[in-house]
Amino acid sequence: MAHGGSLAARALKDAGVGAIFTLTGGHIMPILDGALDEDIPVIDVRHEQAAVHAADAYSRLNPGRIGCAVLTAGPGITDGVTGIANAWRANSPILVIGGQGPFSNLRRGSLQEMDHVGMIRPISKWADACYQTDRIPEYIEMAVRTAVSGAPGPAFLEIPMDVLMAPAPFDTARFPTVRTTPPTIHPDPADLHDALDVLAAAERPVLLGGTGVKWSRGGAALARFAEATRIPVYLNGMGRGMLRADHPQFFNRTRRQAMKECDVFLLVGSPLDFRLRFGASVPADARIVQLDMDATLIGQNRSADVGVVGNIGVALEQLTDLLETSGPSLDFGAWSDRLRADEDAAAADLESQLTSDESPVDPLRFAAEIRDFIDEDTILIGDGGDIVAQSSKVIPVLRENCWMDPGPLGTLGVGMPFALAAQHSFPDRRVLIIYGDGAFGLNGFEYDTAVRFGLPIVGIVGNDAAWGQMLRPQVGIYGADRKVAVDLAPTRYDLVVEALGGHGEYCERPDEIRPALERAFASGKPALVNVMIRKDEGAPKGSTYV
Numbered sequence: 001m002a003h004g005g006s007l008a009a010r011a012l013k014d015a016g017v018g019a020i021f022t023l024t025g026g027h028i029m030p031i032l033d034g035a036l037d038e039d040i041p042v043i044d045v046r047h048e049q050a051a052v053h054a055a056d057a058y059s060r061l062n063p064g065r066i067g068c069a070v071l072t073a074g075p076g077i078t079d080g081v082t083g084i085a086n087a088w089r090a091n092s093p094i095l096v097i098g099g100q101g102p103f104s105n106l107r108r109g110s111l112q113e114m115d116h117v118g119m120i121r122p123i124s125k126w127a128d129a130c131y132q133t134d135r136i137p138e139y140i141e142m143a144v145r146t147a148v149s150g151a152p153g154p155a156f157l158e159i160p161m162d163v164l165m166a167p168a169p170f171d172t173a174r175f176p177t178v179r180t181t182p183p184t185i186h187p188d189p190a191d192l193h194d195a196l197d198v199l200a201a202a203e204r205p206v207l208l209g210g211t212g213v214k215w216s217r218g219g220a221a222l223a224r225f226a227e228a229t230r231i232p233v234y235l236n237g238m239g240r241g242m243l244r245a246d247h248p249q250f251f252n253r254t255r256r257q258a259m260k261e262c263d264v265f266l267l268v269g270s271p272l273d274f275r276l277r278f279g280a281s282v283p284a285d286a287r288i289v290q291l292d293m294d295a296t297l298i299g300q301n302r303s304a305d306v307g308v309v310g311n312i313g314v315a316l317e318q319l320t321d322l323l324e325t326s327g328p329s330l331d332f333g334a335w336s337d338r339l340r341a342d343e344d345a346a347a348a349d350l351e352s353q354l355t356s357d358e359s360p361v362d363p364l365r366f367a368a369e370i371r372d373f374i375d376e377d378t379i380l381i382g383d384g385g386d387i388v389a390q391s392s393k394v395i396p397v398l399r400e401n402c403w404m405d406p407g408p409l410g411t412l413g414v415g416m417p418f419a420l421a422a423q424h425s426f427p428d429r430r431v432l433i434i435y436g437d438g439a440f441g442l443n444g445f446e447y448d449t450a451v452r453f454g455l456p457i458v459g460i461v462g463n464d465a466a467w468g469q470m471l472r473p474q475v476g477i478y479g480a481d482r483k484v485a486v487d488l489a490p491t492r493y494d495l496v497v498e499a500l501g502g503h504g505e506y507c508e509r510p511d512e513i514r515p516a517l518e519r520a521f522a523s524g525k526p527a528l529v530n531v532m533i534r535k536d537e538g539a540p541k542g543s544t545y546v
Contacts, residue, residue: 002168004133005030006037008097008159011137013038015095015144015178017068019058019424021051021417023079025072027099027112030164032070043420045449048076052083053417053443056092059152060238061379061401061425063217064181066095066144073099073161074112081119082411084154088123090238090407091211093152095143096120102162103131120156129158133166134173141176149182151294152215185293187310192318194306195266195289199229200328202264202287204335208255208276211237211407212269212293218313219400222268223247225316228323230333232258236270240403245396253346253393254339262286269293269312272301273408291315354394359509360532363387366462367394369513370434377429378402379422383415384436385469387462387533391434413442415459416450423455430521433459438467440493450526451501458520458527459497460513464535465490475537494530503527 008031012020019041022032035042045051048071055067071080077098087094098120101110121127126146130139136159143155199205213222213235219242226233226249233243234255243250251258259265265282267290272279279302282288290297290304291312298307308315323330353364367390374380376398382388382405397403404422406414415433422431440461450457471486494504503523505516513531520527 002170003030003034004136004159004164004166004168005032005034006168007034007133007136007170007173008140008164009034009038009040011140011175011178012068013040014137014175015140016065016180017095018062018065019043019421020068020070021045021054021058021421022070023048023051023072023076025076025099027073027076027101027161028070028097028164031097041424043424043449043453045417045420046445047443048079049083049413050417050420050443050446050449052080052094052096053086053414054421055094055096056083056087056090057404057414057418057421058425059092059094060214060404061422066093066147066180067421068095068097070097071099072112073101073116074114076112077116077120081123084120084156085123086406086409086411086414087154089409091152091215092154093147094154095140095147096154096156098156098158099164100129100158100160103160104162106160116158117156123154124156125153126155129160131160131163133163134169136163137173137175141178144178144180148180151212151292151297184314185310187308187315187318189318191306191308192315192322195308196319196322196327198264198287198289198306199266199330202332204262205231205264205266205332206258206262207231207233207266207268208270209233209235209239209242209268210270211239212291212312213242214238214400216269216293216312216314218242218269218311218316221313221316221320225320228320229330230336231266232332232336232339234258236275237407239269241397241400245398249336251339251343253343257342258339259283264289267291267304268316271297275408278302350393357510358534360464360534361507361510361513363390363462363533363536364394365510366513366531366533367391369510369517370432370460371395373514373517374398374432376402379404379426379429379431381405381415381418381422381431381433383412383418383433384439384462385412385467387436387468388434389469412436412439415439416443416446416457419457419459420446420449420453420455423450423457424453431457433457435459435461436468437461437463437465437488437491437493444493444496445500447497447500447502447526447528456521456524456526458517458529460517460529461493461531462533463490463493463530464533466535468536472536472538480537490532492530494528497526497528501525505529507531
């Protein structure tokens, strides 16, 4: 018998949803039942946070398609809040559908009833509830349309269980056309000319590209603009990989130096947030040209000299067109060449650590072994604090959609949830998670999900038996005798994965890492390589907690 869940599943199918990530519950059973009729894969996880993280990763990896999580009421939705908040800060367009007690008993205290919409609204682009069965497709279309428009983000739709369980009125329900790609917003030509005027007066400009470049599908346009101007380009957030790692204008070791010396800062699809010290990383006398999809971000924390609003890929294409037709001739090659020499020197300074044979393993040697193992088809996922920061100094992002991390919320536990979506989306590609041992503890049990669904994801843990990113600042500020809540046990996480039905490897020496990775992928099972790394307690060089 068709029911409201059938309408929801049909609308999700129309929206191009390629998988529903969920943890079952009585409030949402009709949607899961309807998914069977629509041939939408249902991937059930062990914690709702993982379901939302997986939906987030699905959107990141499948441009033009929206990730979807379906959560039962009450604790099911509160468990998913972290995933929604992470998608909110990362600008990931996802749809989260939440259950609710019967509408007929609203505000009477049904099992797991609470104000989900009020709770989710501050961390979403759109949050609402549908109380009429025949309007379920309409509400799903509204949610998707809002999620993908402008600067994208999560949308939340609550549907009470009696609305979902009611007979499906297919004859009266309206199924709107669901558009998962927003209209292209073109920037104001006058702003483009102003931007070029500022660049024409520059000697040491720097371009920082971020998440907005990805959601604008602006990688090719960024490469073309960089080649036309020879401007040095740095990338953060989901902008990583938008220029190939071997592109001559891509830089990743000299950002602090370059920003101290820059006279024009071209901020492209990234906010002036804590990563840029809220604008203080840019010299006071430097001019700022800001390109963004969202006009409300222009001038946030520090005024921009020029603001360009619209699709970032289009803006970069039009800037390059103007340069080639009527604009100034820009060539920042000499500045780039100087920075390239400094990049090469910085790489040479790391070499002794990259080849260290010490045991426990030097964290940078750990990263070097991963660097030498991966190829362009490997999807890497960073899930940790200190070990991911260390690895990012060594491991290149070879191309677009080869790297994912939580984003600016810094949420630990994304590793296996992200990997579930990645391996489901790309069954023929290798998916490798770089774990900190602390991060593994949050959603490591999702190895059970990977085993049940036959997803041969491999993780590698840098195990220093500590919350490393907190250990060093704590020791540096308060002293080694004042350590608290930063030490862990040297746990055999590889045996945990074996107990769940996967493949485990344990390494104490650096020369064991590559063979262990090869065996892990050859096993054809979800696998974990547990590497004991050096535990550092040195003084901190700075803090991200500002």
